[in-house]
Amino acid sequence: MGRVATAGLAGAAIAVTAATAVDTARAADLPVRKAVPIEYVRVCSASGAGFFYIPGTDTCLRVSGRARFEAGYIPVQNRTNSAGDLSQYRGLLRMNVDARTQTGYGTLRAFLRVEAASRVGVTMASGTQQRIGNAFPATGQDALGRVQNYVVTDKAFVQFAGLTAGRAASxxxxxxxxxxxxxxxxxxxxxxxxxxxxxxxxxxxxxxxLAMEDPNLRKNPFYAASAAPTGTIPGQSGLNNIFVTAPSPVILGTNANGTANTAAFVDTVQRSRMPDFVGALRYDAGWGSAQLSAAVKDVNIGGFIANSGISTLTAAPGSATGPVGAGAAAALLAARGIASGSQTDYGWAVQGGLKLNLPWLASGDGIYLQGAYGEGALVYTGYSFFTGYYSSQLTPVQGGPFVQALADAVINPLTGRIDLSKSFTAAASLLHYWTPEWRSAVFGSYGEVGFRRGTREAFSLVNSLVGSTAPPIGAAFASNPILRDTYQIIAGASLIWSPVKDLDIGIEGIYLGTGLLGGRDADVTRPVTLNGLPVYTENRYDTTQIRIRVQRDF
Structure with missing residues (x-):
């Protein structure tokens, strides 16, 4: 019995072995399916450090970014309106994507950068960015004007065979x-x-x-005396929203004694009618760089605002009897050689800059020297950059005692013509590395802005007729900030520590001085008057700011 079982098991084993051999032989005849090869990321050294090939393409890509914390302190004792913030804070993120492909025409490049920030404090929360739509404010009682979030497509451009198209630096x-x-x-x-x-x-x-650039980001609004609220001026209904129509008065007729008796309002909102044209000639060498650039831009206004004028021609002096129609206003202005209320003038600016590398002081050292002059082009000359642009008038800093006029242009209320402002700036900045880990910068600038003589006085004549905030000529007008010519001095220094690569920990101190080129202004922080005249006046305002930063780039 045992022998029979043993023989059976041996036979079964032989059968299984034979079957396995047959299956193996058949499998050898089948096609072999190879594994998909893994394509590893390859370094693209031809495009620079940090670039790699996008798998399956000949395009090189670099992804980088930034994280930043900033805090600032600025001494402001005035707590009226939105003033009074001593401390400021900001947290910022930046993401960059740089894609490059080599072609028969040279490098094809696309560069993207997105920035987002949370900013707190009147100085750190940028009014400029909010006015141009890049920043979004909080609306709480204690947050409006001092808490905002900022999201912007900072860069999005294509470069190819000398062409640059998209969103980039000017x-x-x-x-x-x-x-x-x-x-x-x-x-x-x-x-x-x-x-x-x-x-x-x-x-x-x-x-x-040669560049054609967006005109909307280089405009500073026209100066206007005031925008009267709805109902206070005949025919002004619906014009209290000054962001849709910005009324500026033009005197069309006067009494025998020379006082105004007929006026209409011109819409000074600038339309996007012509791009800014920029030209630049640049030289780069081992010793540094030099550049000469110029820009031309249009400065334009709309026509008369229908039924926005007032007249005292048929009534007692000082009383308003009814609106002056746009047609009548245009006819009166045509007698002065101006075809209609709508006009276009052209602003311009020129700038020269020089950068010198100073390796004989220390590796990485350099100095910048720059100067600019412009008419109707404050954003191009960069006057009062710290105060902020895209505003016709601002205080030097929050809580300042008087207002700076920062308009690109003014409608002269007597002639009805566009008067361009004039401005110039000069700046210098020196960077020095004390050691590879420690560096400092010292910098300073001076600038002035001025307006055509007589334009300031002309605004005082519209006071009694249109209910403007402009005072009449006299002692009160002498201490009023309307269209004052001003200057600004800025100086500062910094110390930055970089204990490891791409990490900066730094502190910077700034002095800011703003003054009048003539006369004095009423101190709005001390609104005390005697017989209608201000008791406290100023012709200069000085302040300081300290800012610290911790920043990591990768």
Whole structure:
């Protein structure tokens, strides 16, 4: 029995072995399915450090970013209105994507940058960015004007065969606050604007650029005496929203004694009618860089606002009897050689800049020198950059004693014509490395803005007729800030520690002085009057700011 079982098991084993051999032979005849090869990320050294090939393509990509914390302190004792914030804070993130492909025409590049920030405090929360739609404010009682979030497409451009198209830094700019933390000095600095440009290389180190740039980001609004609330001026119904129509008065007729008796309102909202045209000639060499740039822009207004005028021609002096129609206003203005209320003038600016590398002091050292002059182009000259742009009048800092006039232009209420402002700025900045880990910058700037003589006085004549805030000529007018010519001095220094690569820990101190080029203004922080005249006046305002920063780039 045992022998029979043993023989059976041996036979079964032989059968299984034979079957396995047959299956193996058949499997060998089948096609072999290979595993998909793994394509590892390859370094793209031709495009620079940090670039790698996008798998399956010949495009090189670099992803980078930034995290930043800032805090500031500025002494302000005035707590009226929105003033009184001593401390300021900001947290910022930045993400960059740089894609490059080599072609028969050269490098095809696309660059993207997104920035977002949470900013607190009147100084750190940028009124400029809020006015141009990049920042979104909180609306709480204790937060409005001092808490805002900021989200912006900072860069999104394509470069190919000398062409740059998209959102990029203005080709007019040169220094652009490269050595500063706060970016306070006067000077053009437009890191984000929409443009179409062509750059031609002209021999060793030379390049020339012609650009068509977005005009909306380089406008400063017209100065207007005031916008009367609905119902206070006949025919003004619906015009209290000054962001849709910004009324500025024009005197069309006078009495025998020379006082105004007929006026109408011109809409000074600037339309986007022509791009800004920018040209730049640049030279780059081992010793540094030099650039000469120029820009031209249109400065335009709409026509008369229908039924917005008033007249005292048929009534007692000082009384308003009814609106002056747009047609009648245009006819009266035509007698002065102006075809209609709508007009266009042209502002312009020129700038020269020089950068010198100073390796004989220390590796990485350099100095910038820059100057600019413009008419009707405050954002191009960069006057009062720290105060903020895209506003016709601002205080030097929150809680300042008097207002600066920062308009690109004014409608002269007597002639009805556009009067362009004039401004110039000069800046210098020096960077020095004490050691590879420690560096400092010292910087300063001076600027002035002025308006055509007589325009300021002309605004005083519209007071009794249109209910303007402008006072009549006299002692009160002498201490009024309307269209004052002003100057601004900024100086500062910083100390930055970089204990490891791409980490900055720094502190910066700034002095800001703003003054009048003539006369005195009423101190709005001490609104005391005697017989209708201000008791306290100022012709200069000085303040300081301290800012600290911790920043990591990767």
């Amino acid at each position: 080709f007019f700019d040169f220094y652009a606050h490269d050595y500063e933390l706060s970016g306070a000095t006067a000077g053009s600095d437009m890191p984000s604007t929409n443009l179409l440009a062509y750059t031609s290389k002209m021999g060793e180190g030379w390049s020339a650029t």
